[in-house]
Amino acid sequence: MVSRVLVANRSEIARRVFATCRRLGIGTVAVYTDPDVDAPHVADADARVRLDGRNGYLDAAQVIAAARASGADAVHPGYGFLSENPYFAEAVIDAGLTWIGPPVAAVSAMGSKIEAKKMMAAAGVPVLDELDPDAVTAGQLPVLIKASAGGGGRGMRVVRELSELPAQVEAARREAQAAFGDPTVFCERYLATGHHVEVQILADAHGTVWAVGERECSIQRRHQKIIEEAPSPLVKRIPGMRDKLFDAARQAASAIGYTGAGTVEFMADDNGDFFFLEMNTRLQVEHPVTEATTGLDLVALQIHVADGGHLDPEPPPSRGYSIEARLYAEDPAKDWQPQAGQLYRFEVPNTTTQFGLFDGIGIRVDTGVVDGSEVSVFYDPMLAKIISYAPTRRQAAGLLADALARTRIHGVRTNRDLLVNVLRHPAFIDGATDTAFFDTHGLAELSAPLADAGTVKLSALAAALADAAQNRSTANVLATAPSGWRNLPSAFQTKRYADVAGETHEVRYRFSRSGLQLPDFDGVRLLSSSPDQVVLTVDGVDRPFSVARYGNDVFVDSPLGPVQFAVLTRFSDPSAALAHGSLVAPMPGSVLRIGAAVGDTVTAGQPLIWLEAMKMEHTVAAPNDGVLAELNVEPGQQVDVGTVLARVDDKSEESAQ
Incomplete structure (x- = not known):
């Protein structure tokens, strides 16, 4: 009988397996790499073993040694990493351990x-014909390149032009090698819908x-x-x-x-x-x-x-309906760029169960993060799976959309708004879902923020008033006096914020004998305020806003929609300005290769630098036609988000000199 299970994986799937083991009275062992030393799955286990190297989860010998050292008698592979590696499965069995697979x-x-x-095909199951990447013809296009050893989108590429095939095959092989330790890829006919x-x-x-x-x-x-x-x-x-x-x-x-x-x-x-x-x-x-x-x-x-x-x-x-949404640290509006950094807060309201079974209608959360977790650039950007269950599909979709919309996510940007918009879309509600859903209904529309312009404006006001309450609560003198209060009329206090789209929001307010004055907000009055909660009466309706601040980042949550701001200081830092034509890293990552040298002529949109982040390749392209005037990185270098990678001088500037 299995008595102690080592999970050869990380994050939410490790926690998911541990949860069942606890219900069965089975001991648990976690493995972790240095980037995961403080990860929740490590804290969840009865015993933990460190693996050397960031790719330790792919090192079968280390994992088996960890099982032996910890006294585990069984190994659960989870998914990804070594889960579909037959050599790992065989090594587990040869070590005298039970393979849970x-x-x-x-x-x-x-x-x-x-x-x-x-x-x-030999067993009579209908299949799509496999195509040799080196023998694909123009008549067989479009084709889909796939990694032979794994899934999850790693190593996948759609190719519509024959001239693009060799480069895309090589990129797919690199991704497959990084994700699964096997670069083998193949092609098949691509079904667009x-x-x-x-x-x-x-x-x-x-x-x-x-x-x-x-x-x-x-x-x-x-x-x-x-x-x-x-x-x-x-x-x-x-x-x-x-x-x-x-x-x-x-x-x-x-x-x-x-x-x-x-x-x-x-x-x-x-x-x-x-x-x-x-x-x-x-x-x-x-x-x-x-x-x-x-x-x-x-x-x-x-x-x-x-x-x-x-x-x-x-x-x-089977009975009823269940829908799962994968919450990723990524920005859909920017070509799904993965995000990394600290997750200050993560809270899904009205959660019925975590990693467990439903007793009835409700919300389940399977997650690998908690408040304060660091989202690493080295692994998959999935933060959580949020799952609903209800007697009808429409109810399950509505329940899940509402839970996501109310979730407090403070820190890295996520695909939350996209998920909610899809779940509420009439086509989804009608069951008209296919693999071309984003192409059919428009990614830009589906990525739109949940908060409309009016909500963003009210949220900025709530942020300013919460900030004023915070200042009063921490004041050393006259703490009970309203912020900015004077015996005589004075100028309005002003606070400025930038939303995630870069738009500036200026809030003017003044506390006077007759109460709070808001010259730019007709029909709005303040009902109550504290450093983390503001209630505004808007056209006779009371609207609560929760406010949280972390340095210059401000997060405002309300039933009207979540809003994120950056506080704008009164005076900007001239040294922070970027030179025209600068290429900055859109995410933390490792430089894979460079496509041009200083002095080369480049064209707008031409890929210049390839980054690897979260096991996927991302290109940084020239912002304009011109000459590569500056190159600040080299292959293998690790860069942070916002790092200036290179600079392209446009032709007009060059000729003017």
């Missing part, structure tokens, strides 16, 4: 997506294979899922599709002698025809929606099967 042969068979597709539908399977070693319901994961960015749900709206619409999907999934599992939890992924069209994409021989990020609609604890069942246990002849029936 499928047989090595099954991991090996499905670990190569190239070989997996061949096996599925479709439905990403997958089947959760669970099998024991005694011949029972469950198809535990399907999930739809069509809302994606960069080929990575961000909203998943169970059951699938498409499958609900197409008579008989579920039975065909389940048969194909069980057929796939049986063909490789599968045991444990796994997922068979398909791409489907609007008519219900589907093709095998891949089989993930591990737990999926989106497994909570299946748990919500079945009442099963999939991690507990993984451990049960690994211990040799039997499954019941049939899985429990």
Whole structure:
């Protein structure tokens, strides 16, 4: 019997497995690298073992040594990193440990997506033809480059022009190597629109294979899922599709002698025809929606099967609807740029359970961060998964959107507004979801802030009045006198803020004998104020605003929408001004390569510097036509956000000299 489990992973999936282990009375062991030394998953475990190097999670020998040193008798791989590496699975078993995963042969068979597709085709499962990257023709475009050894969008590229293929293949190989330790990639026909539908399977070693319901994961960015749900709206619409999907999934599992939890992924069209994409021989990020609609604890069942246990002849029936949103530290409006830095506060109101099962309607939160967590540039930028459950799909979507909108996220920028806008979009509510959702409905519109212009203006006022209350509460003399109060009329006090779009908001106010004067806010009066809470009466309606400040950053939360400001000082620092044509690092990262030398002529939009951040490549392009006049970095160098990487002098400036 398993008595102590080491989770060969980090963040929320490690915490998720630990939560089930605690419910089962099983001991837990965490592994961590230096960037994760203060991570919540480390604090959650009974024992912790440090791994050398930032890529320690990919070092099988270190992980197995950690298990031995800590007295663990089983290893759970989570997802990502070594979870689908057959050599790691074999090494765990050879070390005399229980592998909480499928047989090595099954991991090996499905670990190569190239070989997996061949096996599925031989077993009668419909597949898309695999294409050799070196032999793709113009007539086969567009194609999708995919990493053979992993998923999650790493190593994926869409290519529409044959001339771009070699460079994109090389970039995909680099990403695949960094994420999975294997640079192998392949191509297949790219379906611009479709439905990403997958089947959760669970099998024991005694011949029972469950198809535990399907999930739809069509809302994606960069080929990575961000909203998943169970059951699938498409499958609900197409008579008989579920039975065909389940048969194909069980057929796939049986063909490789599968045991444990796994997922068979398909791409489907609007008519219900589907093709095998891949089989993930591990737990999926989106497994909570299946748990919500079945009442099963999939991690507990993984451990049960690994211990040799039997499954019941049939899985429990599904009921209700569940939707999961992945909250990422990234900026969708800026090409999904990942963000790094401190997360001052993270609070999801009305949370029903954390890492647990639902008793009824509610919100579940699976997260790897807490107040004060540092979001590292070295790993995936997902902060949390927020999951809803309700009897109807519309109710589940509304419940999740409301929970996200009310979540207090102070610190790094996230995709929260995008998620809420998608969940409230009429097309999503109607179940019209496919992989082209952002192209169809416009990323700019879907990325729009939840707070409208009027809310931003009121939030700036709340920030100013909370600041005034803070000044009064910390004053050494006359602390009870209103801020700026004079016996005689005086000028208005002024505070200035910049929102995340860079717009300036100036707030004027004056405390007088007759009360607070607000010359720029008709119909608004102050009901109460404190350093962290302001209540404004707006056209007869009381509106509460919570205010939090961290240095120059101010976060205002209200039912009208969250707003972030930066305090603008009265006098700017001349040394902070950037020279025209400067290229700055949009995120912390490592310089991978440089595409030009000082003195080279460059054109606007030409990639000049490649950065690696959170296992993804990002390009920094020339802002204008001109000459590369300055280059401040070299390959391998680590840079912080805002670092001036280079400078391009435009041609007009050059000729003027």
